[in-house]
Amino acid sequence: MSPPAHVACEEGDLHEEYAAPSSTTLPAADQTNHMRSDSVDGEGASLDDVAPERPTRKRERMEEAVRTLLECLGEDPEREGLRDTPKRMAKALLDCTCGYPRTAAEVVGDAIFNEESCGDIVLVRDIPVHSLCEHHMLPFMGKAHVAYIPDRKVIGLSKVGRIVDMFSRRLQVQERLTQQIANALDEQLAPKGVAVVIECTHMCMAMRGVRQPGALTTTRALLGELRDCAQSRDDFMRLLGRG
Numbered sequence: 001m002s003p004p005a006h007v008a009c010e011e012g013d014l015h016e017e018y019a020a021p022s023s024t025t026l027p028a029a030d031q032t033n034h035m036r037s038d039s040v041d042g043e044g045a046s047l048d049d050v051a052p053e054r055p056t057r058k059r060e061r062m063e064e065a066v067r068t069l070l071e072c073l074g075e076d077p078e079r080e081g082l083r084d085t086p087k088r089m090a091k092a093l094l095d096c097t098c099g100y101p102r103t104a105a106e107v108v109g110d111a112i113f114n115e116e117s118c119g120d121i122v123l124v125r126d127i128p129v130h131s132l133c134e135h136h137m138l139p140f141m142g143k144a145h146v147a148y149i150p151d152r153k154v155i156g157l158s159k160v161g162r163i164v165d166m167f168s169r170r171l172q173v174q175e176r177l178t179q180q181i182a183n184a185l186d187e188q189l190a191p192k193g194v195a196v197v198i199e200c201t202h203m204c205m206a207m208r209g210v211r212q213p214g215a216l217t218t219t220r221a222l223l224g225e226l227r228d229c230a231q232s233r234d235d236f237m238r239l240l241g242r243g
């Protein structure tokens with residue numbers, strides 16, 4: 001396997017381990033932030049395929065931080081079961097946050113299609129969501145339901161799931177995640193309306209703190225006709241089975 005191409009980035013780049021698999025150069029704004037990770041493009045490449053062997057300074061710092069955490073927990077980071085844990089955890093964290101360097105435009109690509117007869121509401125429901133809450137860096141997970149009213153253009157259905165995935169793979173709060181997905185769809189497609197509903201359970205509420213494992217949080221973001229027109233909103237909620 002040939003080594004992945006690296007794209008110029010700042011020294012402080014959290015995702016420098018996971019460079020683009022081709023020599024594609026990111027937009028300048030993205031270069032200053034994070035590296036592109038192939039793990040979100042869903043084309044079958046795993047992180048093992050794209051992660052270079054040579055550990056970088058940033059990766060070493062992450063691993064050192066995990067070693068410190070283990071020591072503070074009273075563990076021995078050198079015992080057999082934990083020896084590779086700092087490496088695994090750094091890799092897992094980078095994987096779970098690999099949505100930073102992508103943009104919605106990049107994710108959608110050319111998959112916007114002119115379509116005169118496209119009905120009223122398009123709903124992609126039960127899209128899996130796995131994210132990390134930015135307060136505790138613990139997972140929250142559940143489902144996203146994304147709907148829009150087309151205006152002579154439709155989007156490739158998988159791209160809806162990819163937009164959800166891209167924003168989920170960042171440190172998030174559920175409300176912002178919901179709004180970001182709605183805004184991205186609105187910007188990419190310019191539909192008549194957008195509605196996003198996300199239902200998640202938060203491990204920070206289930207495993208620790210208040211310890212209420214059954215609690216489910218629902219958030220909603222509405223734009224355009226799906227916000228302003230009661231009939232469209234009711235239609236959407238009925239389609240979702242909540243009307």
Ligand SMILES: Nc1nc2c(ncn2[C@@H]2O[C@H](COP(=O)(O)OP(=O)(O)OP(=O)(O)O)[C@@H](O)[C@H]2O)c(=O)[nH]1
Nearest residue numbers: 133134135136172173174175202204205208209210
């Ligand atoms: N609004 C919102 N809150 C979240 C989300 N994820 C986690 N939180 C909350 O963030 C809050 C952080 O509150 P703090 O009091 O600063 O932290 P804490 O002491 O760990 O709070 P407890 O969880 O109540 O023990 C908690 O109430 C979490 O439930 C989210 O996606 N949206």
